[in-house]
Amino acid sequence: QKEVEQDPGPLSVPEGAIVSLNCTYSNSAFQYFMWYRQYSRKGPELLMYTYSSGNKEDGRFTAQVDKSSKYISLFIRDSQPSDSATYLCAMSGNNRLAFGKGNQVVVIP
Amino acid sequence: DAGVIQSPRHEVTEMGQEVTLRCKPISGHNSLFWYRQTMMRGLELLIYFNNNVPIDDSGMPEDRFSAKMPNASFSTLKIQPSEPRDSAVYFCASSWTGGETNEKLFFGSGTQLSVL
Numbered sequence A: 001q002k003e004v005e006q007d008p009g010p011l012s013v014p015e016g017a018i019v020s021l022n023c024t025y026s027n028s029a030f031q032y033f034m035w036y037r038q039y040s041r042k043g044p045e046l047l048m049y050t051y052s053s054g055n056k057e058d059g060r061f062t063a064q065v066d067k068s069s070k071y072i073s074l075f076i077r078d079s080q081p082s083d084s085a086t087y088l089c090a091m092s093g094n095n096r097l098a099f100g101k102g103n104q105v106v107v108i109p
Numbered sequence B: 001d002a003g004v005i006q007s008p009r010h011e012v013t014e015m016g017q018e019v020t021l022r023c024k025p026i027s028g029h030n031s032l033f034w035y036r037q038t039m040m041r042g043l044e045l046l047i048y049f050n051n052n053v054p055i056d057d058s059g060m061p062e063d064r065f066s067a068k069m070p071n072a073s074f075s076t077l078k079i080q081p082s083e084p085r086d087s088a089v090y091f092c093a094s095s096w097t098g099g100e101t102n103e104k105l106f107f108g109s110g111t112q113l114s115v116l
Helices: none
Strands: A011-014 A019-025 A032-038 A045-050 A054-058 A061-066 A071-076 A085-093 A096-099 A103-108 B005-007 B010-013 B019-024 B031-038 B042-050 B053-056 B065-071 B074-079 B088-095 B111-115
Touching: A011 A019, A019 A085, A019 A103, A032 A061, A045 A054, A045 A061, A045 A071, A071 A085, A096 B042, B005 B088, B010 B019, B019 B088, B019 B111, B031 B074, B042 B065, B042 B074, B053 B065, B074 B088
Parallel strands: A011 A103, B010 B111
Antiparallel strands: A019 A071, A032 A045, A032 A085, A054 A061, A061 A071, A085 A096, A085 A103, B005 B019, B019 B074, B031 B042, B031 B088, B042 B053, B065 B074, B088 B111
């Protein structure tokens, strides 16, 4: 089993829809959970950062962590064409940082 | 702050040639990472420096790859000799590590390497 699993399948949604992305992981030492956003021909940029289980909101973005299930999610409400990007989950703990492969999201106007 | 600066942005070279990628981390950051990104394998960590010292180079593919960090404001990743399978986007990232784990990485815009 890979340390971090993220289904890389592209996702196309109409503008205004809710985007739902998720990752699973196998390493129980992971304590910090991040989502990075990567625009085309750019480097990843940190979008959300959480530590504990539960939800964290930042504007239209909600990050959800369920440590018992080793499952994290990112929700984007009222999606905009400017949200079109690749979203990578990342997690760290015990001096280990691992990234998912990324989900390409396209928001269609 | 200018962020992490990488050069060149694009590099096209022929198989067998030496390639040198450069990185200037964010001032004040004490950790520097080199990653390689491909569609097939995603983002792979090549090497990680802390306070200019290589801590983990287990991701370096083979002896053709080498990385240096002579000071806190500069790092290079060298491939010699280059091969077509090295074609990828290479990212440099930096962070401040005050505790035991790095989480908040700041990435450069990457170098798109094509080896013909």
